[in-house]
Amino acid sequence: MRVNMNNVTLNADLLLSEINDRDIRIIDVRSPKDYVQNHIHNSVNLPLLELLSNNSPQHLVKLIQSLGIDDDTYVVVYDNTFGALASRLVWNLLYIGHNNVSLLDITYDKWKLSGYEIDSKNIDFGTRLHTLHINNDILSTIDDLEKKIDNDNTVIIDNRERLNFLEQHIPNAINIPYKIFASSNKILKPQDELIKIFENRNIKNNSEIITYCGSSGTLSGLAYNALKSIGFEHVRLYANSFKEWKKLHKTIVKQDHANYWDLSAE
DSSP states (O other): OOSOTTOSEEOHHHHHHTTTOTTEEEEEOSOHHHHHHOEETTEEEOOHHHHHHTOOHHHHHHHHHHTTOOTTOEEEEEOSSTTHHHHHHHHHHHHTTOOOEEEESSOHHHHHHTTOOEEOOOOOOOOOOOOOOOOGGGBOOHHHHHHHTTOTTEEEEEOSOHHHHHHSBOTTOEEOOGGGGOOSSSSSOOHHHHHHHHHTTTOOTTSEEEEEOSSSSSHHHHHHHHHHHTTOOOEEEOTTHHHHHHHTTOOOBOOTTOOOOOOTTO
16 A cells, blocks of 8 residues: 555555555445445445444444455545535544545546546445544533633634624634645645644644534534644534533624625734
């Protein structure tokens, strides 16, 4: 295997060169309907909705075992939604202790437009055994977040659209909309451009970062991976996000005239 398993994203050309390697598991997180029509050659289907319907670590372990994934299997995840759905699964795999995982650096549409290998076959890799090693260092719970709202060394990032943020958000959060992370061709900008985004907001790489979005941690999952790709080590995902915060009637900040988009830091 010639690919670098330590990268947050994997170049599509590199994946293509190793696409028949049975030690690599390519996961498509789109719906079963989309997967059956066509998908990346040798990929297996794990719809994100199936994962989120039962978000327990034990459930995820059973799912990936059924896809022929053990502790040493290198996993590449893709979607057709600017990397957000795939990012959520990548985070979940990291949370259960599976570190050999990367995001495909392009969407499925980009893969097809490039003329890369696709098919409609449902491949079975058998069942393998995967252990469970929870990594709580990358999860922020509502109790954890409440304790850190006023911590000077903690940066809370809201990754929703600017207007949603201005209408209501968690106290002391700053807004970095998820769309800022993407380039025209890749799900993430080059590293130097991503670094600039955080430098312009005076976010230091030794800070603890907590990301959140609207409901299920997909948009903030993309931010999580963007941060990890440029070397931020202390990043947590508030997976239940603003939906839980609001449901539990926690303090919310509102903007009276939420009618503008601020890109001054770009």
